[in-house]
Amino acid sequence: MITGEELRICKVFECLDAAERDRLATKAADIYVRPDEYLIREGETAHFFVLLEGRMKLYKEVMGRDKFIDEVKYAAGDFFGEVPILLGSASLASLQAATWCRVARFDRQQFQELIQDSEKCSAVIMQAMNSRLLRVQQYAMETPSARVLVVGSQYDTDCRDIRTFLAMNRIPYEWLDRDNEADRIPSCMPKDVDGPAVVVDHAFWVPQPPTVRKVAQALGIRTHPTKPMYDVVIVGGGPAGLAAAVYGASEGLCVLLVERNAAGGQAGTSTRIENYLGFPNGVSGDELSEKALRQATRFGAEMVLTRTVVNIEAMTIDHGGHGYCVELDGGDRVQTRTVILATGVDWRRLEAPGVEDLIGRGVLYGAARTESQTVIGKDVFIVGGGNSAGQAAMYFTNYARSVTMLVRGPKVEFTMSQYLVDQLAKKCNVSIETNTVVVEATGDGHLESLTTQTKDEAPYTRKADALFVMIGADANTSWLPKGIERDERGYICTGRDVVDLPGWDNRRRTPYMLETNMPGFFCAGDVRHESIKRVSSGVGEGSMAIAFVHQYLALDDHARLKAS
Incomplete structure (x- = not known):
């Protein structure tokens, strides 16, 4: 429990008498933070913190990646968090422990009471806030506005694909239209290139011809699996796939998500979703997808972007038991105990001359x-x-x-x-x-x-x-194993729709609600037969699929133990 005497090391509390410090101490949360653990992350609800012991490091998201702000360091006696509270915003940066730390945490109401009840405390806080805002202003002036420069025509498909990929992954870029902005193209750019030209981080030229995958690799985005074996491989990074990745990784499963374009899928192109729970002012598809992607990555899910799954085969996996071999374009193969198909659907083609x-x-x-x-x-x-x-x-x-x-x-x-x-x-x-x-x-x-x-x-x-x-839209499922049950339009049958079919080859139990006729092979989201085509239902099915994966793995583990 924090005492009033411990709060005295902070300058903001020096002006208070002992009784007032004791009263505030009884309201503070006593937080212990391990080295490298985050106290708060950018975008989370802001609090007012007083560092009692240890040292803290500041990180700021800059153009899609966390950057360590070397010049900002916090030691015992420092306070922070007043800026977002007074601005009415979420946390503006992330704080990570450099050593073991002990922190007193006050919520917004307690902080506001502090500055209202004491003019001296308010003066100290406002002085610190002004200083930090000036530092933020200077930092903003020195920070580049984009990580990627793209030069190309608006009618060039490769150029459009690259721009869409960057936008959906929230990577700031500048696009110069070769047809209409020739005078703005840097002189160092090649003049004899018909297609797009791409520069990453003001230094690296993406080899010609630039592709989405080459740009992703230049940005440090993972495009190859790192492990030979996973608990679950999720095919598709739309709402259902991202939800499955978040819930699977958070519950300790070894998760690989494979997405051919960018996280968010078709929903990621939605300019505004206004009926999604928890966003009263609406949320764009790419913003929702970006948050889900960061959340899944934080829990430890492995994401492989710009790759396509070309084949899935049932097999006996290395550790015994039933599983699948998942083959990606380019020849990469991984083994997995379960699969969740969440590929969504493709836009239906418009049949008209010239289109x-x-x-x-x-x-x-x-x-x-x-x-x-x-x-x-x-x-x-x-x-x-x-x-x-x-x-x-x-x-x-x-x-x-x-x-x-x-x-x-x-x-x-x-x-x-x-x-x-x-x-x-x-x-x-x-x-x-x-x-x-x-x-x-x-x-x-x-x-x-x-x-x-x-x-x-x-x-x-x-x-x-x-x-x-x-x-x-239509389901694109022709690449899947021939034995998987589909309806007449190609959508994948699951649960009760496959229990009586000859294809269900596990007669010891009925299939789980989102399980296909291939045991351990699940389906969620728009590609599933009779699914509800909404973002919220896709998220729900993705999280439900993980619950069924756990049940399946428990049965599989029991069967293997019994057999041994």
Whole structure:
């Protein structure tokens, strides 16, 4: 228990009498921190701390990675945490113990009472706050605004893929459009390159031709597994996969997550999710994904990005018992006791003349936030009437001259949440055309015009700068083992849907709710038969899958012990 005399070593409490220090001491939490353990992490709820023993180090997230702030050190008697409390924000930095530390922690209310009850304490705190804010200002001026420089055309697919990858992984970058900003391109950039050119950390040139994987490797992002054996391999890094990684790693499982693009999957391209629990002001898909990725990594889950799983085979694993061999593109193979399939779905293709030829050159599937800079002042069309299309329309209204939604059905209310319908009705540069389909897309090198047809009317051609297609999705499961049960549309059957099928080969028990007809092979999220296509349901299924993995592993361990 902290005493008033121990608080006296801190300058902020020197001005208080012994009785007042004793009263404050009874309200403080007595925190012990081991070396290298974090006292608080950036983004967490702020508290007011007084360091009683030991030394602390400060870390600040800078352009997607934690940076040690060498010039800021805390020793016994120092206090910190007043800045985010007074600004009404979360913690602005992370604090890690350099040695064994003992800390007195006060919550926001206790801190506010302290500065209100004592003018002298308030003066000491405000002086420290002003000094630290000046240091923050200087630090911000000296910190580069981007880690990556990308030079390329907006119609170059590789350039767009790289920008989307960087944005979804919250890595700050600067993009120079080769077609429209030639005067801003640094003189050191090669002039004879047709595709994109990429520089990382102002020093490293990504070898030509740059790809998403090369850029990821240059940034230090893991692209290869590090272990030969895992408890569970999760295929897909959308909401379901990320949830499974968080819950699996937090419960002690050895977890590998493989994602072909970037963490977040299709949900990561959502410009605004406003009906997700816990975010009253809404949250973008990439922000939610970034937080989940950091959370999973913090618990010890291993993430491999820019890789695709090309084959999964049942096998007897090295330690005995049933398991699977997971093969990645490039030839990497790992063994795992269980698999969770969370690949989500792919956007359904728009069948209209000219569309396929203009993909990446004005016609896009999905609507990543990175596209905002490419539609400024332009006429944008969105095909689809679901929530994803509505969220994209809301986002692009802040950049485009006009946004036109083309909806096949008679009423957008049939397919879109009411809150989005209400918001779109308040936007002056949005129009919704129902009973309308795309007849043809045309353009010389990039999209220039769009022909649409509304029910019982003649086709109508008009100028179009961009077409974003969000007309539903299909399951891409043809690469999976032939023996896995699918429905007629390719979605994976689980639980009660496989218990009576000939493919279920474990008659000693019924399959778990999210288990396929292959024992130990689970499925979660949009790719599962009859799943609810929502971010929240994907997160729920991903966490549930881990509970079933634990039950399966317990049975498997028991069977192996019995056999031995």
